[in-house]
Amino acid sequence: MDPSRTRVLRLLWAPLLASSLILLGGCTGTSGPVAGKTASANPRVSVPSTASDLQSEYQRVIKNVLPSVVQVQAGEALGSGVVYDDKGHIVTNAHVVGYEKTFQVITAGSVSPLTARLVYSYPDQDLAVVKLDKVPGGLRPASFGDSAKVAVGQIVLAMGSPLGLSSSVTQGIVSATGRTVSEGATQGGTGATIANMVQTSAAINPGNSGGALVDLNSQVIGIPTLAAIDAALGGSAAPGIGFAIPASTVKTIADQIIQSGRVTNSGRAALGITGRTVVNGGYRPVGVAVVEVKRGGAADKAGLMAGDVITRLDDTAVTTITSLAEALAGDKAGQKTTVTYTREGRQRTVGITLGEQ
Template sequence: MAPSRTRTRTRALSRRYAPTLVCPLVLLGGCTGSDPSPQAGGSPTPQAATPSPSPATATDLQSEYQKVIRNVLPSVVQIQAGNSLGSGVVYDGRGDIVTNAHVVGNSQTFKVTTANSRTALTARLVSSYPDQDLAVIRLEKVPKGLKAAVFGDSAKVEVGQIVLAMGSPLGLSSSVTQGIVSATGRTVSEGGTTGATIANMVQTSAAINPGNSGGALVNLDSEVIGIPTLAAIDPELGNSAAPGIGFAIPASTVKTIADQIVRTGRVTVSGRAALDITGRTVVNSSYQPVGVTVVEVKSGGAAARAGLRTGDIITRLGDTDVTTITSLAEALARDKPGQRTTVTYTRNGNSTTTEVTLGEQ
């Protein structure tokens, strides 16, 4: 199974990208419980029937959904970058809009359509940060009533929470899908043009389709808890969608990157750990990946201080085996700058493990 970026191409709406991921699609069957044991000399103890949801309960939940949609959908926009469509979220009252780096691509100007208007507005790129697949664009003219979204604390996101995904899938602006948070803390490598490896992603069962990229994953408190970015595809089914498996960049990462771009026009503190090397995947005689060879060591960087040299082959970082450049990036994405860990490498056929203090990307 591999994640697929969710930008829409207006010339081929069904086209999907297929970067790498991580685990095969597995179907699980259900389990049955045991019957209650009968009391001695008597019949089984009667079990109270589980009450069905009352109409009032269903009505209340529907009202919650509608309230969240009214609160947040005006802050979700459609972005046209060249021949491609994606989504964005209004970040502040100045007309700054946060989206994915792969949505903006190489474009510098964009057409933006808000939920309340069919008239496209012009926006320009402030900055793009492909390492986290995030970008900020800014409207040239801020329309009256433009509403900034409220971003929540993604550290408080829990599995099982109900969420709504809002965006422009397949060019259908102001669309909403519903699901739950399926998992947190996922590390996902996108591949494709950005090659980003993103940690702490939120996995959701809400449908994420082409064009949802850059939109909003929202909780029932009307808070944006993530930016939908990837939908999983199943290679065994001809790269068709794997239903109910989508990923969103957590709000904490979005705020860290967007705040810097809005304030200074660039990212100066990534919060991402680095070994300070340039490397490439090494394969054995059977063309199986076996590690990452060090092509270049940054002078004074983390690897240099740990004694690594050009030609060394890294095979492990901390508790994680390293076989490819992607697996090394995923291991680093789970760590923090300044963290002490170990790196295992091979030099002239001999394996060595040494401590390293990670730098910052």
């Protein structure tokens, strides 16, 4: 595995899980073993009544969707991607593309790898779009579902290239929705805090990142991005805990990238500051110090200044940069809230209208 693509991450908002649980990213190096990303989530969708029927459903979905899932080689690392349209656009994770600009892509119909170039990478949401230099005949775009209708208990399949094993499929259910997860900014992570992720029990391993989480109506409901390991057990896998970026977010970001070459409207709330975590005499984090205020941004308009220490956003305590990102993840640009901070030893609270990241 290429160490530059190994990511250590942290699970948020999961009080039933051990505090030692961390997350490992989903890219794998090329040294891994070789073989020898509607009505889809409607709870009223009929469920097969026998094992034979369920097996047939799995096989039908795999036949429909697997041709739309590709393997992406970025330098020495491998990940997965999903064919987004018939023009050769492929959506994947930003951590899959890393700092590369050109890629080798293996599609379901490829005799040899195809070349592709980066359109745009958006690390804040851990999404990227690459485009094939030449679109092969028969390229099949995936169909993306409605994330708002995803239901806990829904059967899903994860498709991608775990450990370099292309066209692999695992199965599970939607374990939870609305999870907020923060990635580490070291060892290949983007440092993103991503809201509304879909938690799944389908196995997600290094290399699955950027692939497809699919329902039984052959709709992509998410892009697998993170899988969990348990540090308390020496880094061994914590089975059945994986996370996917919801399809609605994928479509919003990918459409902007394809149309404008960049993300023009993230919808992500921001204070408009550069900050750092502050610790007390016991080295415990106690807030976020404002290092710089963006001119004309939300914090500037509210009167925040460099040197202020933010301790609360609305009713949520803020002790670190990560906790501030977590608090903002569920908010929207233009939303009104309050910021509590200290200045010269005095605590103050000010109303603020959040800006956009």
